[in-house]
Amino acid sequence: MKAIVFDMDGILFDTERVSDQAWRQAAEEMQFADIEAAIEGCRGLNRADTRAFFESHFPNVDYLAFHQRNHEIMAELLADGMPVKPGAYALLDWLREQEWRVALATSTGRESTMHHLESAKMTDYFDQIITGEQVEHGKPDPEIYLKACQTLEAAPEQTFAVEDSPNGIQSAAAANLRVIMVPDLIRPNLELRQKVITVQSSLLEVKTFLEKFA
Known part of the structure; x- marks a missing residue:
C-alpha cells in the first residue's frame, strides 16, 4: 500500500503569508511589539501549544482577544477564496x-x-x-x-x-x-x-x- x-x-x-499578515495587524491594533518572534515560534503549532507559547512570551496580553481579532482578519483576507x-x-x-x-x-x-x-x-x-x-x-x-x-x-x-x-x-x-x-x-x-x-x-x-x- x-x-x-x-x-x-x-x-x-x-496561507502562511496571510496568517503572518493577520498576526502583524492584530498585534499592531493591540499595540504590542516583538510579534515576529511569536510568528516564527508558533509556526506549525496547534492551538493549545500556540496559546502556551503566546502567554509565556506576552503575559500582559489577552490571548483570547488576540486570537479572536486574528481570526476576524484572516476571514477578511481570505474572503475571496x-x-x-x-x-x-x-x-x-x-x-x-x-x-x-x-x-x-x-x-x-x-x-x-x-x-x-x-x-x-x-x-x-x-x-x-x-x-x-x-x-x-x-x-x-x-x-x-x-x-x-x-x-x-x-x-x-x-x-x-x-x-x-x-x-x-x-x-x-x-x-x-x-x-x-x-x-x-x-x-x-x-x-x-x-x-x-x-x-x-x-x-x-x-x-x-x-x-x-x-
Missing part, C-alpha cells in the same frame, strides 16, 4: 488515480480545516483528516503523524510526509516518515536537509518525484 500524509498551511494553501498552491490539484488527482492512501495532518483546528478544504473543494481527496485538537501534543511532537499513519493503517517508515516548516518536518521525521520538504517561507538549512529524503520546489515536482514509487 502506498500512503502519504500532507500538512495543510504552506503546503496545500498559500483559498489561495491554493500550484500543482496541488494535479498531485492530489494523480494520487487518487494511483490509489494511494492520503491523509491530512494539520495543526489547524477542525472547523477552520474543514472550511478551507470545502472552500477549495479538496475534502474528498483525503481518506483521513487529523487536526490540531485531536492530539495532546502538537508538532514538533510526532503524535499527529503517528496518528495519521494509524488511521491509514500504514507503517510510518513506508509512508511519505509533505511538509514545509521546521516544526512539521521535525514531527514527521520523529515519527519515522519519509519526509519531503516543499519550502514555503523558510528555506532548508543543513539541519532540515538531514531530516528529509528530498527537497522539491513545488507540488508538481513532488508528483514527478513520487512517480518512481508508483
Whole structure:
C-alpha cells in the first residue's frame, strides 16, 4: 500500500503569508511589539501549544482577544477564496488515480480545516483528516503523524510526509516518515536537509518525484 500524509498551511494553501499578515495587524491594533518572534515560534503549532507559547512570551496580553481579532482578519483576507498552491490539484488527482492512501495532518483546528478544504473543494481527496485538537501534543511532537499513519493503517517508515516548516518536518521525521520538504517561507538549512529524503520546489515536482514509487 502506498500512503502519504500532507500538512495543510504552506503546503496545500498559500496561507502562511496571510496568517503572518493577520498576526502583524492584530498585534499592531493591540499595540504590542516583538510579534515576529511569536510568528516564527508558533509556526506549525496547534492551538493549545500556540496559546502556551503566546502567554509565556506576552503575559500582559489577552490571548483570547488576540486570537479572536486574528481570526476576524484572516476571514477578511481570505474572503475571496483559498489561495491554493500550484500543482496541488494535479498531485492530489494523480494520487487518487494511483490509489494511494492520503491523509491530512494539520495543526489547524477542525472547523477552520474543514472550511478551507470545502472552500477549495479538496475534502474528498483525503481518506483521513487529523487536526490540531485531536492530539495532546502538537508538532514538533510526532503524535499527529503517528496518528495519521494509524488511521491509514500504514507503517510510518513506508509512508511519505509533505511538509514545509521546521516544526512539521521535525514531527514527521520523529515519527519515522519519509519526509519531503516543499519550502514555503523558510528555506532548508543543513539541519532540515538531514531530516528529509528530498527537497522539491513545488507540488508538481513532488508528483514527478513520487512517480518512481508508483
